[in-house]
Amino acid sequence: MEAMIRVSDVSKSFVLHNQGGAVIPVMAGAALSVERGECVALVGDSGAGKSTLMRMLYGNYLANGGRIVVGDVEVSGAEPREILAMRREVLGYVSQFLRVVPRVPTLEVVAEPVWAAGGSRAEGEARARDLLARLNVPERLWSLSPTTFSGGEQQRVNIARGFAHEFPAMLLDEPTASLDATNRAVVLGLIEEAKARGAAIVGIFHDAEARAQVCDREIDVSGFTPERAA
Numbered sequence: 001m002e003a004m005i006r007v008s009d010v011s012k013s014f015v016l017h018n019q020g021g022a023v024i025p026v027m028a029g030a031a032l033s034v035e036r037g038e039c040v041a042l043v044g045d046s047g048a049g050k051s052t053l054m055r056m057l058y059g060n061y062l063a064n065g066g067r068i069v070v071g072d073v074e075v076s077g078a079e080p081r082e083i084l085a086m087r088r089e090v091l092g093y094v095s096q097f098l099r100v101v102p103r104v105p106t107l108e109v110v111a112e113p114v115w116a117a118g119g120s121r122a123e124g125e126a127r128a129r130d131l132l133a134r135l136n137v138p139e140r141l142w143s144l145s146p147t148t149f150s151g152g153e154q155q156r157v158n159i160a161r162g163f164a165h166e167f168p169a170m171l172l173d174e175p176t177a178s179l180d181a182t183n184r185a186v187v188l189g190l191i192e193e194a195k196a197r198g199a200a201i202v203g204i205f206h207d208a209e210a211r212a213q214v215c216d217r218e219i220d221v222s223g224f225t226p227e228r229a230a
């Protein structure tokens with residue numbers, strides 16, 4: 001079977017339209033592949049291109065060259081509606097921050113990705129309850145919108161939402177940042193469970209211990225930084 005996530009010879013330049021159209025090459029020859037059940041950490045100094053590579057995988061940034069395939073979706077060259085379908089069904093993204101939808105109760109915020117992927121009402125709610133409980137979000141908060149929650153509460157709601165649908169592939173952007181030890185351990189457990197059911201995961205983890213615990217390999221993206229003229 002082919003790897004779940006395949007990146008080959010990807011390049012990326014940014015064009016600064018407000019600065020005379022200056023072209024800034026930030027990546028060249030990027031290559032990686034991630035098997036089902038495997039977690040790969042992107043490492044490299046600040047500015048090396050970790051976030052840029054994640055955004056290209058998610059279809060937020062368009063690659064200028066090369067090929068990115070997630071499952072059977074060719075991300076490089078996909079139509080916007082194919083990208084949206086991929087995000088509903090194939091590729092999850094867990095960032096550090098919740099984008100709060102006003103007035104939607106927490107339980108629904110968490111269950112929504114399950115419903116979006118075709119799961120039943122009951123299935124989504126059961127999954128949301130399980131994850132919110134595991135992440136120690138107090139039950140009295142579940143019927144409220146997370147708009148007014150503390151930063152840490154919102155972060156845990158966001159993680160619950162990110163893990164609610166069992167995506168075959170996942171991108172994790174600092175999922176344990178600023179969590180207390182208990183919840184950090186819960187998140188590492190969720191990552192291990194996702195791997196065990198066969199998810200292919202790419203993540204940025206500044207937490208070196210977390211990385212060592214859940215990641216099988218590291219890829220140093222500074223190897224993909226193009227030579228720059230001084």
Ligand SMILES: Nc1ncnc2c1ncn2[C@@H]1O[C@H](COP(=O)(O)OP(=O)(O)OP(=O)(O)O)[C@@H](O)[C@H]1O
Nearest residue numbers: 014015024026044045046047048049050051052053
């Ligand atoms: N939208 C953009 N427009 C112009 N340049 C950008 C843009 N996004 C990223 N860059 C540049 O691309 C390079 C890689 O940035 P990126 O954010 O991917 O690095 P990173 O490895 O994630 O860094 P950090 O660890 O600090 O988050 C940097 O030089 C950055 O300035």
